[in-house]
Amino acid sequence: MSVVKHFFDKFFHQSLRLQILIVVASLLLIPILIMFYDIFFASKSDQIMLLDHEGKLKTAVESKIVPGIKEDILKEVNDLDFNSLGPDQKAHILESAFNNAAGPLAADFPGVRFGLYILGSEQIFVQGFLHQYRPLSPDEVLEREKRIMNEADSGLIAVIASERPLARLTSSLRDETYEYLTPVFINNRLVAVVWADERLHPIFAQSRSFLSLTKYIALLVLFVGAAGALLVIHNLASSVSSVKIGLKEMEKDLTRLLPEIPGEAGEIAMAINKMAVSLAEKERLEYEMQRSERLASLGRLVTGVAHELRNPIGVVKASVQVMEKEYSQTPGMNEYITVIKEQIDRQNRVIQELLDFGRPSKEMIQPVNINSLMEKVLTFTLPMLTQSDIRLEVSFATDLPKILADPSRIKQVFVNLILNSIQAMPAGGDLFIKTHPGDDSIYAEFKDSGQGINPDDLPRIFDPFYTTKETGTGLGLSISHQIIRSHNGTIHVRSIPGEGTVFKVILPIFGEQGGVQNGTQNTDH
Structure with a gap:
């Protein structure tokens, strides 16, 4: 038992390809053994039996019939004069001599048939039967001789x-x-051919047929098995x-899953894919946690800086208002005051954006219809679209379930996305806005035909202060991302340079119990 256990342990520690080769080779061994048996044993036993028949027939023909024919011819004529006789005479003498020599043997050897073929006369004479026959009529005798002639023809020609x-x-x-x-x-002149044939036992014929069939089946099995083995391997x-x-590609990017593979290898590939998805999710969660920590730290810093900036800006604004009253009559003064006030307002807007990012206002959560929010946003953004020569196309799904959200904050996200589309199409273009339901979420898509986003910039567009525009704070998309994330939603972007960009906002449906259904937290873009 220990030897067997050791063998199987060693076998199963081999490579899978080698294991399959061993199993297939073991299966193919059966037809190979059959072929070897046929070559070295079955054929040898057949050969021995046929040699026994050959010896028996050879003795009867060469030791009795041929000498008997020659002896009778010597009695009839001098063999020096035999070849000078006419064909009919030769045939008559040979027939008589054959019958005298083969007739007694036919009685002593049942199942053996003797025949004589005379050259030049195209005649044959037969003594004995392969089977026990009834007496034959003259017509049946002629028919039998004709059939035997046809059966022996190829052998006579060869001899x-x-x-x-x-x-x-x-x-x-x-x-x-x-x-x-x-x-x-x-x-020394060929005048005739004598032969003897014996019927073999039917079992021999069946055995030969069975062995031939077995050999062909073994060859077929060998061929099919070899082909199957090659196919499996x-x-x-x-x-x-x-x-x-696939694993090499997955080392570079965990989102590149293995292709579908049939069989057990496919189950392994599915298990690897599940593991890769889990690892990718783990990495995403770690990234989100680190990003949240960075944003929280950055928010505290930004809030402090904004407060420090707001105070001196407020002093400057109050001073300008005093100057506007006291020096209103001074020529040219109003022009400078106007420029200062515009820059103060611009700085106040930047400070407010910083405060919104660093310390979001308290959200007023309530059930809202996303189509209603979109229509309100388009009411005051449509003039900007028209002015920028942008054609708007909308497709709002009817009877959308409500979402639980802060209307003003969600509208801020929609406005930011529309403004981004306008900035991406300075020479005009098309903007397509669509809403539709999902399994447990509501989708809002913004698709423009603008310049698109460079693939190198795409992973960073939601980072704070990251912008590719000459003007802008780089906080619009970051604030939008933060708002959607606070609503347990996700925002995705897909862009092809030169063709356009698609932003997709996904928000969970408002549940029947007055809460938000469990939505995905995936904010990976």
């Missing part, structure tokens, strides 16, 4: 051509027979190769 004896396996009336043919020479190698290539 006449080679002038040598021939032993062969043949058939007669659907029976296997063994035949021995030998030439008859008179005065090829598929296995292809699956393993696909997994290896």
